[in-house]
Amino acid sequence: xxxxxxxxxxxxxxxxxxxxxxxxxxxxxxxxxxxxxxxxxxxxxxxxxxxxxxxxxxxxxxxxxxxxxxxxxxxxxxxxxxxxxxxxxxxxxxxxxxxxxxxxxxxxxxxxxxxxxxxxxxxxxxxxxxxxxxxxxxxxxxxxxxxxxxxxxxxxxxxxxxxxxxxxxxxxxxxxxxxxxxxxxxxxxxxxxxxxxxxxxxxxxxxxxxxxxxxxxxxxxxxxxxxxxxxxxxxxxxxxxxxxxxxxxxxxxxxxx
Amino acid sequence: xxxxxxxxxxxxxxxxxxxxxxxxxxxxxxxxxxxxxxxxxxxxxxxxxxxxxxxxxxxxxxxxxxxxxxxxxxxxxxxxxxxxxxxxxxxxxxxxxxxxxxxxxxxxxxxxxxxxxxxxxxxxxxxxxxxxxxxxxxxxxxxxxxxxxxxxxxxxxxxxxxxxxxxxxxxxxxxxxxxxxxxxxxxxxxxxxxxxxxxxxxxxxxxxxxxxxxxxxxxxxxxxxxxxxxxxxxxxxxxxxxxxxxxxxxxxxxxxx
Numbered sequence: 001x002x003x004x005x006x007x008x009x010x011x012x013x014x015x016x017x018x019x020x021x022x023x024x025x026x027x028x029x030x031x032x033x034x035x036x037x038x039x040x041x042x043x044x045x046x047x048x049x050x051x052x053x054x055x056x057x058x059x060x061x062x063x064x065x066x067x068x069x070x071x072x073x074x075x076x077x078x079x080x081x082x083x084x085x086x087x088x089x090x091x092x093x094x095x096x097x098x099x100x101x102x103x104x105x106x107x108x109x110x111x112x113x114x115x116x117x118x119x120x121x122x123x124x125x126x127x128x129x130x131x132x133x134x135x136x137x138x139x140x141x142x143x144x145x146x147x148x149x150x151x152x153x154x155x156x157x158x159x160x161x162x163x164x165x166x167x168x169x170x171x172x173x174x175x176x177x178x179x180x181x182x183x184x185x186x187x188x189x190x191x192x193x194x195x196x197x198x199x200x201x202x203x204x205x206x207x208x209x210x211x212x213x214x215x216x217x218x219x220x221x222x223x224x225x226x227x228x229x230x231x232x233x234x235x236x237x238x239x240x241x242x243x244x245x246x247x248x249x250x251x252x253x254x255x256x257x
Numbered sequence: 258x259x260x261x262x263x264x265x266x267x268x269x270x271x272x273x274x275x276x277x278x279x280x281x282x283x284x285x286x287x288x289x290x291x292x293x294x295x296x297x298x299x300x301x302x303x304x305x306x307x308x309x310x311x312x313x314x315x316x317x318x319x320x321x322x323x324x325x326x327x328x329x330x331x332x333x334x335x336x337x338x339x340x341x342x343x344x345x346x347x348x349x350x351x352x353x354x355x356x357x358x359x360x361x362x363x364x365x366x367x368x369x370x371x372x373x374x375x376x377x378x379x380x381x382x383x384x385x386x387x388x389x390x391x392x393x394x395x396x397x398x399x400x401x402x403x404x405x406x407x408x409x410x411x412x413x414x415x416x417x418x419x420x421x422x423x424x425x426x427x428x429x430x431x432x433x434x435x436x437x438x439x440x441x442x443x444x445x446x447x448x449x450x451x452x453x454x455x456x457x458x459x460x461x462x463x464x465x466x467x468x469x470x471x472x473x474x475x476x477x478x479x480x481x482x483x484x485x486x487x488x489x490x491x492x493x494x495x496x497x498x499x500x501x502x503x504x505x506x507x508x509x510x511x512x513x514x
Contacts, residue, residue: 042299045306049314057306179436179514257436257514 006071009247010079018081018096020136020205020243022128026119029181029252030245031058031070032111032222033080034229035238038063041107043150047228048111050147054156054224056180058248061108068110070248077102082241084226089233098238106238111222112181113245114159116252117174124174126167129208136243137161138202139221143195144186146224154228157204157221158186158194162214171217180255187218194218204242263328266504267336275338275353277393277462277500279385283376286438286509287502288315288327289368289479290337291486292495295320298364300407304485305368307404311413311481313437315505318365325367327505334359339498341483346490355495363495368479369438370502371416373509374431381431383424386465393500394418395459396478400452401443403481411485414461414478415443415451419471428474437512444475451475461499 003009006025021030036044041060048055059068066076076098083098084091095101115137118128130137137159144156163171168188176184187194199216200207204223210216223242240246260266263282278287293301298317305312316325323333333355340355341348352358372394375385387394394416401413420428425445433441444451456473457464461480467473480499497503 038299042295042302045299045302046317049302049317060303060306 006247006249007073010071010074013081014075014078016096018244021081021245021247022115022118022137022243023131025247027252029070029248029250029255030113030115031248032113032225033076033108033240033246034111034225035106035108036234037103037105037236038107039105040151040234043152044109044225046149047146047152047225048109050149051156051224053182053186054146054220054222056112056182057109058112058180059110063107064104066102066108068108070110070250071246072249074246076108076246080240080244080246082244084239084241086229086237086239088235089230094241101238110246111225112255113222114175114182114219115245116181116255117178119252120174120178121171124170126163126171126174129162130206133208135208136205138199138207139204139223139242140194140196141203141227146228151234152228152232154224154231157223157227158218159221160199160216160218162208162210163217164211164213165215168215168217175219177256179257182220182222185217186220189215191216263504263506264330267328267331270338271332271335273353275501278338278502278504279372279375279394279500280388282504284509286327286505286507286512287370287372288505289370289482290333290365290497290503291368291482292363292365293491294360294362294493295364296362297408297491300409301366301482303406304403304409304482305366307406308413308481310439310443311403311477311479313369313439314366315369315437316367320364321361323359323365325365327367327507328503329506331503333365333503337497337501337503339501341496341498343486343494343496345492346487351498358495367503368482369512370479371432371439371476372502373438373512374435376509377431377435378428381427383420383428383431386419387463390465392465393462395456395464396461396480396499397451397453398460398484403485408491409485409489411481411488414480414484415475416478417456417473417475419465419467420474421468421470422472425472425474432476434513436514439477439479442474443477446472448473
């Protein structure tokens with residue numbers, strides 16, 4: 001069962017629960033985490049500035065401080081349901097508690113997540129299949145290259161939601177009101193246009209049912225920095241596990257334009 | 258006389274013309290410049306991320322490269338009408354050509370400018386007094402502190418446009434469509450609420466006529482990083498002179514939400 005309050009959600013994850021956060025604390029923004037040593041933090045902020053659709057920055061921690069203004073009292077090392085530990089571009093561990101891996105020189109960057117506008121989609125009558133099916137959202141690496149920044153380069157990652165064809169314009173307009181959490185889709189329709197060959201085999205998260213009357217709709221995704229880590233192989237980074245987000249105390253409406 | 262094409266405007270400034278750029282190349286975005294050594298660039302990007310209303314970043318150059326994707330072919334050392342050279346928080350020179358001061362370790366950050374939405378204000382019937390009067394826009398340091406970042410802290414700077422009272426809502430809505438160039442006003446009315454004691458004595462730019470039926474309307478301003486330089490006293494920085502902007506090749510409409 002999901003919980004409705006952000007602090008309660010974080011307490012559950014801190015206590016060890018490991019599951020995707022879609023549908024948790026509806027009405028509150030969720031965020032991607034990418035933490036890198038201070039030495040790489042300029043390149044990461046520059047990468048985000050140059051790729052604002054996949055990487056809208058919501059907050060940046062002080063060096064070494066696992067805290068954020070988005071969720072006062074939260075500990076970024078423990079309060080997400082799952083983390084990935086990266087060394088030279090390889091995921092060397094996926095853990096529920098990153099405390100043992102955290103370093104005093106890490107800067108934690110929190111990036112907007114499209115889960116944030118899912119309540120608005122539901123309110124507008126747009127079904128969200130992965131919520132219906134109790135799964136993680138499917139995410140795919142694309143053939144679209146991000147604009148490089150310093151030592152960071154890599155492909156854009158997208159999330160996909162199958163939307164009934166008559167509701168696609170509604171999905172565009174509703175999500176477009178939330179530019180800080182990826183905003184309007186980056187692509188509608190043929191997955192091959194993004195270099196995606198098989199929707200049933202996502203690179204991250206779970207496959208979901210695509211009905212015959214559905215159109216696949218693709219949004220830029222905050223897993224993109226992880227794809228840049230995989231491609232660029234910096235010595236060290238910590239990220240959330242895809243779909244296992246920070247549940248913040250910020251209302252989703254705060255990010256509505 | 259102003260000119261209508263960005264490249265022609267930049268050529269005039271490169272050739273030595275020194276005057277504020279309000280009204281130049283209408284329909285094209287203009288940008289603030291703040292260039293700092295790479296060593297301070299992370300703090301500057303972080304300051305911008307934490308203060309997005311005054312510091313919306315439009316582009317960041319490669320280290321040492323006085324170029325920008327916003328105006329291919331432009332030379333950031335020469336193509337603005339005037340520059341300020343900063344040492345330890347003091348403006349040590351105001352020059353029309355910054356080439357002699359440029360350094361190989363400088364990162365040039367270009368920040369949105371409210372001149373960009375002035376054509377939209379005019380199109381909506383909102384008069385722009387400094388354009389009517391052929392002056393620079395008046396700008397003021399406020400009592401509103403920016404959120405600090407690393408070695409950078411300082412007050413928010415605002416630009417002010419007197420708007421006839423019945424047109425204030427229009428001015429809000431029109432500028433609000435341009436969040437990347439400061440967006441909606443940060444304050445409407447009493448200057449004292451921002452710690453401004455005398456509208457006729459701006460900290461930057463020129464005073465303009467405020468009619469009895471006008472309401473002073475204040476927008477966050479991209480001179481804010483200069484105020485941070487004045488307050489924080491980093492060893493070196495180069496900025497544009499207030500109101501003497503980079504005229505870019507990007508259409509103003511590109512920044513309309």
